[in-house]
Amino acid sequence: MDTTHATDPADSTDPTDTTDPTVRRFDTINLIFNPHSTGNAPDLAAKLRDQLAQDLPYTPDIRMLPTEHAGHAVDLARQAAGTPNALVVSVSGDGGYNEVVNGVMAAGTTDTVCAVLAAGNANDHQRTTARQPLAAAIAEGQMRDMDLLHLTTGDGPDAEAVYAHSYIGFGLTPVVAIDMEKGNKGALKEMISVVRTFAKFRPHRIQHTDGTRAKIDSLLFANIPQMAKYATLSEAEDQPADGKFEVILFPHTAKWKVLLKALRATTTGLGDQPSVARYEFTTLKPLPYQLDGEVRSAPANTRVRVESAPSALTVIG
Incomplete structure (x- = not known):
């Protein structure tokens, strides 16, 4: 479903209005990244954290979650999805995002939202599906559903x-x-x-x-x-x-x-x-x-x- 935020001046929807059910304000934002990434993931995660802290019209708990070994992102994402009203961001390539997605799915029925910030060599998913810069999207809080294989x-x-x-x-x-x-x-x-x-x-x-x-x-x-x-x-x-x-x-x-x-x-x-x-x-x-x-x-x-x-x-x- 397309929930792209309207930009028509006649649209009275305010992206910071908590009465709008399509706008999401997160209690926790979890940034999962490989500290040894060849794609500069630690710096990209820190930059996103600082930008969100500055730009968001509310104050969520922003957590930096470095992975310690292969497959660790699955566990970190599953744990993060156990927290109500959470956003889980994979600062990675396609492989790292795959682990995060599987971790969130393993948590069962949750209200968790996922996102990917491209880092690393393979970023096909982010390149073909992204609609706007991630920090701006999080600030607007507009979500959409996505199929999985x-x-x-x-x-x-x-x-x-x-x-x-x-x-x-x-x-x-x-x-x-x-x-x-x-x-x-x-x-x-x-x-x-x-x-x-x-x-x-x-x-x-x-x-x-x-x-x-x-x-x-x-x-x-x-x-x-x-x-x-x-x-x-x-x-x-x-x-x-x-x-x-x-x-x-x-x-x-x-x-x-x-x-x-x-x-x-x-x-x-x-x-x-x-x-x-x-x-x-x-x-x-x-x-x-x-x-x-x-x-x-x-x-x-x-x-x-x-x-x-x-x-x-x-x-x-």
Whole structure:
């Protein structure tokens, strides 16, 4: 839903008016960041804290919450969501925000609002969904709902479930990411790594629910229209709040054709893609996947289910 603050002079809504139910004033604002971030997260968090202390027309408890290890943001966000009327801000890239989102969702039914302040290398979500500078958005207090992707791997008591705010990719995307993580960062080295990985990449086989098997190069589920700064995945305009997600499937083909598709994604875009609320398949061999930038793997012979979680998260920014 679009709750963008009206700027028409005839609009009498005052963003500081506590009688307006669409305006949110928070009791606590939690800034979660990695103190060792390569994206200057500590300084960005401190700058936001100081700006909010100066600009907000009220005085919330602003908490600086540095993470101590991988996955710690999940715990910090879950604890913060246990406090009524809280805002949880992830000062991070897509991976850090993924942890915060999962922490808030793990807290169960709350009135917690989430936000992301871009820091780090991958900021696809903030880049494609932000409507205004975060400090100004918090001051106005205008919220909106956002869909999430809900991924379940396995069945029964051994099933694992996790949320993604932007995308889940199987096949070539996580394989490239794994290889890049092995080396040092840097544009030239990353490009060399991508070329090397692509040259030796082999397709993956999956089985659809109707029993048919398919050989794929890439299978991507997207809640946002763009990723990796330049790639336009679809032309959908209602993302990420339409109760569906886009499915971008690259069946196995010659490598030069895959390169042409990649080039098209970075220039004219891939065009309209199928939009669904649920997609299911079974892995036939271990299958790596990338979830908001974080690389994981699904075991062989595992049922994989991706579902839209409509309006699962309330956000600001």
